[in-house]
Amino acid sequence: MKRIYMDNGATTKVAPEVAKVMKKYFSDSYGNSSSLHKLGRDANKKIEEARKIIADSINAEPNEIIFTSGGTESNNLTLKGIAFANEKGSHIIVTKVEHDCVLNSAKWLEKQGYKITYLNVDTDGFVNEKDLEKSINEKTILVSIIHGNNEVGTIQNLEKLGKICRKRNVLFHTDACQSYTKTEIDVKKQNLDLVTLNSHKIHGPKGVGALFIRKGINITPWQHGGGHEFNLRSGTLNVPGIIGFSEAVKIANKKDIEHMIKLREKIIEGVFDKISDVKLNGSKKERLCNNINFTFFGIEGEGIVGYLDEKGICASTGSACSSNSLEPSHVLQAIGFERKDCNSSLRLTLSRYNTEKEVDYLLKVLPEIIEKLRRFTPYKNV
Amino acid sequence: MYSQKVLKIFKKPKNMGKIKDADAVGEVGNLNCGDVMKIYLKVEKNKIKDVKVETFGCIAAIVTSSLLTEMAKGKTLDEAYKITNKDISEGLELPNIKLHCSVLAASALRKAIDDYRKKFKV
Numbered sequence: 001m002k003r004i005y006m007d008n009g010a011t012t013k014v015a016p017e018v019a020k021v022m023k024k025y026f027s028d029s030y031g032n033s034s035s036l037h038k039l040g041r042d043a044n045k046k047i048e049e050a051r052k053i054i055a056d057s058i059n060a061e062p063n064e065i066i067f068t069s070g071g072t073e074s075n076n077l078t079l080k081g082i083a084f085a086n087e088k089g090s091h092i093i094v095t096k097v098e099h100d101c102v103l104n105s106a107k108w109l110e111k112q113g114y115k116i117t118y119l120n121v122d123t124d125g126f127v128n129e130k131d132l133e134k135s136i137n138e139k140t141i142l143v144s145i146i147h148g149n150n151e152v153g154t155i156q157n158l159e160k161l162g163k164i165c166r167k168r169n170v171l172f173h174t175d176a177c178q179s180y181t182k183t184e185i186d187v188k189k190q191n192l193d194l195v196t197l198n199s200h201k202i203h204g205p206k207g208v209g210a211l212f213i214r215k216g217i218n219i220t221p222w223q224h225g226g227g228h229e230f231n232l233r234s235g236t237l238n239v240p241g242i243i244g245f246s247e248a249v250k251i252a253n254k255k256d257i258e259h260m261i262k263l264r265e266k267i268i269e270g271v272f273d274k275i276s277d278v279k280l281n282g283s284k285k286e287r288l289c290n291n292i293n294f295t296f297f298g299i300e301g302e303g304i305v306g307y308l309d310e311k312g313i314c315a316s317t318g319s320a321c322s323s324n325s326l327e328p329s330h331v332l333q334a335i336g337f338e339r340k341d342c343n344s345s346l347r348l349t350l351s352r353y354n355t356e357k358e359v360d361y362l363l364k365v366l367p368e369i370i371e372k373l374r375r376f377t378p379y380k381n382v
Numbered sequence: 383m384y385s386q387k388v389l390k391i392f393k394k395p396k397n398m399g400k401i402k403d404a405d406a407v408g409e410v411g412n413l414n415c416g417d418v419m420k421i422y423l424k425v426e427k428n429k430i431k432d433v434k435v436e437t438f439g440c441i442a443a444i445v446t447s448s449l450l451t452e453m454a455k456g457k458t459l460d461e462a463y464k465i466t467n468k469d470i471s472e473g474l475e476l477p478n479i480k481l482h483c484s485v486l487a488a489s490a491l492r493k494a495i496d497d498y499r500k501k502f503k504v
Contacts (some may be wrong), residue, residue, distance in 0.1 A: 298438070299438065300417075300438060300439055300440055300443075302439075302440040302441050303439075303440065303441060303444060306389070306392055306441045310389075310392075310393055328416075343416060343440075375398070375399060376395075376398035376399050376435070376436050376437060377436060377437070377438045378409065378418050378419070378420040378436040378437070378438055379418070379438055
């Protein structure tokens with residue numbers, strides 16, 4: 001059976017162009033980018049090209065980009081590195097809808113004695129600017145707000161939030177893992193001090209990411225060794241991975257975004273047309289071009305995902321990282337869902353490779369699946 | 383996460399739904415904790431003649447409730463009462479965090495049998 005992949009929020013297929021470019025750097029140009037000899041120099045040259053491509057894509061300077069192993073590492077480094085480097089204060093602000101790697105880093109810092117504020121969001125998932133402003137105090141050192149939400153797809157207005165942080169002289173970080181290359185990130189316009197980026201959500205390889213750190217910001221490294229990445233992240237660079245990452249950034253384009261939006265709207269319209277007792281979660285307008293998150297009241301999302309899988313469609317209930325936990329989604333709880341409805345979600349996340357035909361097939365099988373599950377739920381009055 | 387066996391049962395769960403003129407009903411779980419199972423029984427001469435289940439829950443919940451109905455069908459009430467969560471989950475290789483689903487299924491059946499005994503005083 002040909003698989004239809006609609007779980008691109010979990011990870012994406014490595015683009016063939018990307019894989020092709022990477023291949024050479026495994027067994028031919030395999031030098032360590034720190035080595036003096038030709039193979040090393042070749043690798044280093046490519047790494048610096050990649051650094052420039054990524055810097056340019058967010059209007060930053062190459063020496064403001066460090067490579068990491070991915071989003072989780074970049075977010076950990078930001079929260080812990082900024083906390084440890086700042087003697088002025090001990091207060092950090094995050095939101096209740098962050099990815100687990102931000103939330104759990106914040107919780108860990110809390111145990112070390114830092115004060116953390118977990119900002120509420122509204123029912124669409126937006127942070128209120130006044131709430132942010134009110135929660136900043138003289139001890140605040142960092143505000144970290146996710147750009148495009150990984151579960152419900154809401155895109156925050158970074159420019160407005162960044163302005164507040166700048167005005168109050170507090171560092172502003174965003175986790176842009178889901179939004180990178182899908183909507184504008186401009187570190188100057190949006191007043192960003194740190195930005196988390198990763199590769200495997202944009203058709204690059206897994207295990208590579210980056211962190212933008214504005215020049216002059218003091219951050220404590222937590223991986224010590226040979227002093228790679230401006231002394232901020234020691235460890236031999238993942239040369240093929242980084243080259244693949246930059247290639248993925250290069251191939252991203254506006255046409256793909258328009259394509260995904262078209263399919264996204266077709267799915268939303270089709271589902272509302274054919275299925276009752278359904279809600280679209282997240283903002284309708286300010287939304288990741290590839291994200292759809294529904295709640296189908298009265299049934300559990302896991303059953304939907306299971307039957308979709310059987311029909312050849314890969315989807316998820318929410319964040320792939322939380323599928324090993326029974327705790328209902330913290331994001332859905334934060335946008336106001338009652339606990340009983342928190343397990344009824346389905347997340348479909350598209351990519352440039354999805355087709356109209358695939359969407360037609362989804363819209364054919366999904367109503368049948370919902371009907372089947374609703375036939376044997378004890379909750380009729382949803 | 384789930385074994386092939388679980389997914390095979392999930393594909394075509396048995397006895398799902400309700401019995402309109404059921405002799406007894408047993409419901410366990412609640413929406414706030416996650417899974418809910420509601421068992422319907424039809425009893426004849428102290429034997430379970432028909433059994434159906436409505437399930438709000440994950441794949442493991444659907445699969446264990448289906449298995450339970452198959453195990454219970456045809457058994458006397460005493461025999462059916464003895465079905466344990468271990469009997470249901472045996473060989474399924476359920477992930478640890480999903481084992482509670484099989485507990486839920488066994489207790490839903492017992493609750494339905496209790497309901498029958500109370501109603502018909504047997």
